[in-house]
Amino acid sequence: METIWTTYQDDLGPSKILLIYDPRIQLRAFVVVDNVSSGPSIGGIRMAPDVSIQEVVRLARAMTLKNAAAGLAHGGGKAGIVADPTMPAQEKEALIRAFGRAIETLVDYIPGPDMGTDETCMAYLRDEIGRSVGLPLVVGGIPLDVIGATGFGLAIAGEVAQEYAEIDLKGARVAIQGFGAVGQHAAHFLAERGAILVGASDVNGAITNPAGLDVEALRKFTKEQGKSVAAFEQGTPIPRDELLFLDCDIWIPAARPDVITTEAAHKMNTRLILQGANIPATLEAEKILHERGIVCVPDFIANAGGVICAAVEYHGGTQGQAFSTIEEKIRANTQAVLRASKEKGITPRDAANEIARARVKEAMTYTAAG
Numbered sequence: 180m181e182t183i184w185t186t187y188q189d190d191l192g193p194s195k196i197l198l199i200y201d202p203r204i205q206l207r208a209f210v211v212v213d214n215v216s217s218g219p220s221i222g223g224i225r226m227a228p229d230v231s232i233q234e235v236v237r238l239a240r241a242m243t244l245k246n247a248a249a250g251l252a253h254g255g256g257k258a259g260i261v262a263d264p265t266m267p268a269q270e271k272e273a274l275i276r277a278f279g280r281a282i283e284t285l286v287d288y289i290p291g292p293d294m295g296t297d298e299t300c301m302a303y304l305r306d307e308i309g310r311s312v313g314l315p316l317v318v319g320g321i322p323l324d325v326i327g328a329t330g331f332g333l334a335i336a337g338e339v340a341q342e343y344a345e346i347d348l349k350g351a352r353v354a355i356q357g358f359g360a361v362g363q364h365a366a367h368f369l370a371e372r373g374a375i376l377v378g379a380s381d382v383n384g385a386i387t388n389p390a391g392l393d394v395e396a397l398r399k400f401t402k403e404q405g406k407s408v409a410a411f412e413q414g415t416p417i418p419r420d421e422l423l424f425l426d427c428d429i430w431i432p433a434a435r436p437d438v439i440t441t442e443a444a445h446k447m448n449t450r451l452i453l454q455g456a457n458i459p460a461t462l463e464a465e466k467i468l469h470e471r472g473i474v475c476v477p478d479f480i481a482n483a484g485g486v487i488c489a490a491v492e493y494h495g496g497t498q499g500q501a502f503s504t505i506e507e508k509i510r511a512n513t514q515a516v517l518r519a520s521k522e523k524g525i526t527p528r529d530a531a532n533e534i535a536r537a538r539v540k541e542a543m544t545y546t547a548a549g
């Protein structure tokens with residue numbers, strides 16, 4: 180018992196950890212409600228054979244900070260279902276529906292999609308318990324990966340950060356690691372603002388073109404034709420992970436965690452990093468980048484477009500309202516974080532943590548204990 184308390188608890192939470200087990204259908208799951216002082220928690224359901232409670236506790240905290248930083252009326256939570264997400268569709272539906280029934284009374288957790296779950300799963304949950312975000316269009320959802328909510332937010336963060344990084348978005352050279360949902364939309368919205376895509380990668384390889392890649396042609400090539408960026412003829416292929424060191428003005432991680440290591444941070448050749456992926460850099464690496472004068476807008480500030488869109492959907496808003504809310508919140512938050520970082524001489528992540536934690540602490544003063 181001792182270890183449970185000392186391992187997981189601090190001054191913010193988590194407020195509840197629910198373990199779910201149904202041997203009849205092999206449902207093993209956990210839900211972590213981290214902090215609900217700003218409102219019911221929103222966070223995704225991760226389905227993976229190796230998802231652990233420790234991971235879900237960390238992800239739930241990340242959602243508390245992300246939602247607080249975005250100024251949403253929601254706390255942070257997260258769920259894990261220990262299962263293979265590629266199981267047959269009927270089995271997956273049964274598991275998701277059973278999970279839904281198990282969390283029916285846990286009304287301070289609103290589930291959304293994460294790795295291994297999607298809008299179809301969210302539709303089953305809505306049918307079972309009447310609450311979920313990230314729904315299909317036909318049941319009132321705003322398809323955030325189709326409209327590019329997160330990529331749009333990254334471009335807005337870039338608009339604010341250009342002054343701090345001493346670059347001009349118009350003509351800025353951009354490299355994107357991970358040309359998926361987030362990466363492609365970030366490329367599109369940055370190109371609309373005059374930036375030039377000079378490098379891109381996916382799991383299969385990377386290409387570069389100092390004169391600029393045609394973003395829309397590359398999106399069609401990868402998305403509609405299902406091909407790798409590495410085969411795009413406008414670019415010169417380079418080893419995939421060499422993209423990290425490409426000479427550019429803006430570097431966007433939009434794939435995996437922990438790709439910017441301390442070693443990489445010493446060698447990166449950019450002015451600004453807009454973190455699309457979650458935890459793409461180690462804390463030590465972010466310190467090095469800061470010392471080198473490379474501005475790094477942290478993940479939970481820069482990539483909050485998706486959860487802001489989900490919150491707008493939950494409250495019955497439209498796609499247009501989602502875009503204007505993302506713009507308003509990410510503009511204000513990026514400005515607040517980079518200004519505090521500059522004034523106090525601390526990393527943008529430390530500044531973002533201070534701001535988010537202060538908001539959660541203040542919200543906690545308005546709610547009764549217990």
Ligand code: NAD
Nearest residue numbers: 329357358359360361380381382433434455456457482485
């Ligand atoms: P996605 O699956 O659509 O795209 C991921 C892309 O990364 C793919 O092109 C894949 O080939 C590529 N990739 C994988 N491993 C790679 C590697 N080692 N090197 C280079 N490329 C690699 O996923 P997504 O929705 O675009 O999400 C990307 C990241 O952004 C994830 O970390 C996700 O957690 C985070 N994120 C996504 C959203 C969202 O709205 N989708 C919101 C916040 C954060």
